[in-house]
Amino acid sequence: MPFTLPDAALVSALTVWSLPQPLTLTRIAGGFTGDIWYVDTSQGRLVAKFAYDTQEAFEAGLQAAEIIERAGIASGAPLRTVAGKRTVMLEGPPTLFHPLALLHFVPGEPLDVKQPGSAYLAGSLLGRIHTILLREQFRPRSGDRLFAYLKEETVEVAAQTGLPTLLQRAVEAVEAFEVRTQVTYGTLYGDSLQVLYDRETHQVGLIDWGAIGWGPLLFDVALTAELFSFSQAQTDCFLQSYLAEAPIEPQELEGLKFYQALHHAQLAKFFAWRLAHQATLGNPDPLANELALRENRTTLEHLLEQSLAVIPVQSVLSKTE
Incomplete structure (x- = not known):
């Protein structure tokens, strides 16, 4: 059984926030990288997250969330402790310490x-976030969590015949594109956007900043564009709304496929690790990791086959015309 932080340990740790009593805890299932609870108090609901990551990496995301929330976008920013800290360190699993926020x-x-x-909502939101974080000159201390991760040789990837070569090809395709095209770098959300829509207020918010890092903003665009791949019209709408708010140049979008391949390379490596270690946090299905690895590898191979094709961007160039 994978380790999960006991509720009693959470209750004890929450004292450093001096919350109004009584508290009601409700554990939320499905987290791949941490344990999550709703924490209901007499003054409203909060969310507790115990992250299986370094304190530096976790707090980088929390700092970004604070910046975005100050700009008026709900982002799940941390409630500081009485002492003004974003996180506290707790033991779990035994002998290992991880951050709680x-x-x-x-x-x-x-x-x-x-x-x-x-x-439209997703494109506008992503563009605003990229612009805000660049304007605030925020550069997460977690640094590059994309290229460094993919270039690191691991036994888990080596165990999958041909996968090291696929990851290398994905990185090289992006590097070649960036030699011939100036690409805007900044703070990456780093994962598929976790957008929440409030029907009562018609406002959108963004949660889960756990994958934040520094890299090409086009990586975030490529990830989110895949959500709308069922419709070219919707993809174009997303890209147009993004460009209306974003700091990148339209010609950068010609590299979308390269960065989508990079994302599936990232996922293939992630699930290769989970498969090798029989990790089930977030999904207890014993076959889930193998299936996810196969799916992302197949998509990566398909995207690399298309790597010489140029993506039409005329439909989104109206911003500059």
Whole structure:
């Protein structure tokens, strides 16, 4: 059984926030990188997250969330402890220490990408976030968590015949594109956008900043564009709304496929690790890691086959015309 932080340990740790009593804890299932609870108090709901990551990496995301929340976008920013800290360190698993944060609750439901207007909302939100973080000159101390991760040789990847070569090809394709095209770098959200839409206020918020790092902003664009791959019209709408808010140049979008391949290379390596270590946190299905590895590897191979193709961007160039 994978380790999970006991509720009693959480209750004890929450005293450093001096919360109004009584507290009601509700554990939320499904986290791949941590344990999560709703923490209900007499003054409202908060979210506790115990992250299986370094304190530096976890707090980099929390700092970004604070910046975005100050700009008026609900982002699950941390509630500081009485001593002013973003996190506290707790033991778990035994002999290992990981950070715990208490986050502001973001109301709403996951954005339904099939609903009209979703592509516009997602594009606008991502563009605003990229612009805000660049304007604030925020560079996470977690640094490059993309290329360094993919270039690091590991036994888990080596155990999958041909996978090391695929990862290398994905990185080289991006590097070649960046030689011939100036690409904007900044703070990456680093994962598929976790957008929440509040039907009552018609506002959007963003949660889960655990993958934040420094890299090409096009990586975030490529990830989110995949959410709308079921419709070229919706993809174009997403890209147009992003460009209307974003700091990148339209010609950078010609590299979307390269960065989508990079994302699937990242996922293939992640699931190769989970498969090798029989990790089940977030999904107890014993076959899930093998299936996810196969799916991402197949998609990566397909994208690399298309790597010489140029992506039409005329439909999104209207920003500069």
